[in-house]
Amino acid sequence: MMPLRTTDRRRSRQGDRMRVAFVLGLLLAVEFYLQPSMIEPRRGAPDLLVLALLLLAIRRTPGVAALIGFVIGLVIDVLTPARFGAGILAHVLVGWGAAWGRALFFADNLMVNAALFFVGTWMRDMLMLVFSGTPLRDLPAEALVWAPLQSISTAVVGVIVVLVFRDWLAIRIET
Amino acid sequence: MRGPAGHQTARSDVLLFAGCLALALLALSLPRRWTLTFAAALRQTALRPIVALRSRAAQDRTLRFDVEQVRRSRDSLALLVQQHDGLRRENDELRGLVGVRARLNHPSVSAEVLHQPALTDTRMLLLDVGSANGVRMFDPVVTADGLLGSIVSAGPHSSSALTWVNPDFAASAVTADGRVSGFVHPAATTSGANSLLELDGVALRDSLAIGTVVMTAGAGGTYPMGIPIGRVVAIGREENGYDRTYRVVPFAYPGAASHVLVLVSPRDSVYPRAPPAVPRP
Numbered sequence A: 001m002m003p004l005r006t007t008d009r010r011r012s013r014q015g016d017r018m019r020v021a022f023v024l025g026l027l028l029a030v031e032f033y034l035q036p037s038m039i040e041p042r043r044g045a046p047d048l049l050v051l052a053l054l055l056l057a058i059r060r061t062p063g064v065a066a067l068i069g070f071v072i073g074l075v076i077d078v079l080t081p082a083r084f085g086a087g088i089l090a091h092v093l094v095g096w097g098a099a100w101g102r103a104l105f106f107a108d109n110l111m112v113n114a115a116l117f118f119v120g121t122w123m124r125d126m127l128m129l130v131f132s133g134t135p136l137r138d139l140p141a142e143a144l145v146w147a148p149l150q151s152i153s154t155a156v157v158g159v160i161v162v163l164v165f166r167d168w169l170a171i172r173i174e175t
Numbered sequence B: 001m002r003g004p005a006g007h008q009t010a011r012s013d014v015l016l017f018a019g020c021l022a023l024a025l026l027a028l029s030l031p032r033r034w035t036l037t038f039a040a041a042l043r044q045t046a047l048r049p050i051v052a053l054r055s056r057a058a059q060d061r062t063l064r065f066d067v068e069q070v071r072r073s074r075d076s077l078a079l080l081v082q083q084h085d086g087l088r089r090e091n092d093e094l095r096g097l098v099g100v101r102a103r104l105n106h107p108s109v110s111a112e113v114l115h116q117p118a119l120t121d122t123r124m125l126l127l128d129v130g131s132a133n134g135v136r137m138f139d140p141v142v143t144a145d146g147l148l149g150s151i152v153s154a155g156p157h158s159s160s161a162l163t164w165v166n167p168d169f170a171a172s173a174v175t176a177d178g179r180v181s182g183f184v185h186p187a188a189t190t191s192g193a194n195s196l197l198e199l200d201g202v203a204l205r206d207s208l209a210i211g212t213v214v215m216t217a218g219a220g221g222t223y224p225m226g227i228p229i230g231r232v233v234a235i236g237r238e239e240n241g242y243d244r245t246y247r248v249v250p251f252a253y254p255g256a257a258s259h260v261l262v263l264v265s266p267r268d269s270v271y272p273r274a275p276p277a278v279p280r281p
Helices: A006-038 A048-057 A062-079 A086-101 A110-131 A136-164 B004-029 B032-044 B048-065 B067-098 B119-123
Strands: B108-112 B124-127 B140-142 B147-154 B159-163 B171-175 B181-191 B194-203 B213-216 B228-239 B243-250 B259-263
Touching: A006 A048, A006 B048, A048 A062, A048 A086, A048 A110, A048 A136, A062 A086, A062 B004, A062 B032, A062 B048, A086 A110, A086 B004, A110 A136, A110 B119, A136 B119, B032 B048, B032 B147, B032 B159, B048 B067, B048 B108, B119 B124, B119 B159, B124 B147, B124 B259, B159 B259, B181 B228, B181 B243, B194 B228
Parallel strands: none
Antiparallel strands: B108 B259, B124 B159, B140 B147, B140 B259, B147 B159, B171 B181, B171 B213, B181 B194, B194 B243, B213 B228, B228 B243
16 A cells, blocks of 8 residues: 555545544534433433543543543533532543553454443543542442443443444544 | 654653643632632633523423423412412411511522533532522522522522532421421431431420421521421431431432522521621711
């Protein structure tokens, strides 16, 4: 196979970014309008913001992933101010962890993606609960009931997104 | 092995991460008053489109799916009002005879709850009404079923309400017959995955039956008298040898609330709000 020229590579990279941005825009539209306008609020509903963070984090360097986590955490903290800063800290750590994790596993596998979405969401939930000062008595129910429920629903949505946009979200290893 | 460029990237990554971490820790350590003000300011400026979009989504959901339910509620309320009309008139006459002032009405502002998927959402709810609608700090938030909490921060077009799930919640309470009073706060135990409340400070001699309805007592100036809180489901521990704690299942769950009422002033309370300080001449 002929190696891509620099301009072609740049164009291809730009196209990839546009496609990923489109998928993320779609996720945000569903998160902020479509989901709340169609479904009654329920605990354990999929969190598309953390899904967006994980999808972005495995495509970026750990530092940039932490920065994206910071922004998403800030949005969550401003909209749900149970304890300001808890969301930021949790998302920075999860973003950084997901980006570093990319070095340990091959993120283009569907099952690995599903596991990443599940573990990432569960970790984010637990970190947020701990940093926001959740009383110890509430932690077992949150850790064993609500956080896994939300992690499963987020992972299912994540797998559907990855399946539907498989070609667009494929991670290309550049040489 | 990484070259010099690789080292550069890794260093900038670590710096970015450390910076984000430091800012997050700083945000976590700021006093609550500052963070609430900062969050309200961000909701009013940069995140205003998101809040407006969520509010619009909640209204659209009501229009699409809840119309039949709203119609049923309206019909049953109309029936209730008709039945209670005579009773209210009689009550007013009796109050007039004994010289008791007329009962204060509680003006209210209806609001949509803008739920977030975060698990901490039930502790602090975001409402789509603010000071522009007459909502102020400490205004009580209720549903048709009972008490949810009170406003802790009110921006012009949105506000945050602290709910009874939050560890900082406390309210003076009294039984429906007015015989026994105490304080309710989040319980140290849960019922399955759901939180409970605890009624504290009930003297041993005032034993309560299971099923007793608990309401707000009106002391403290935040919650007016008579808002249903919940029902006693179990007897908790005995403390100090002279009082007992009861577990209460609340009537209203913050996670399930989509439409709420914010009770705005004037409120009926034994401790009216203090007048604003007048500067000395």
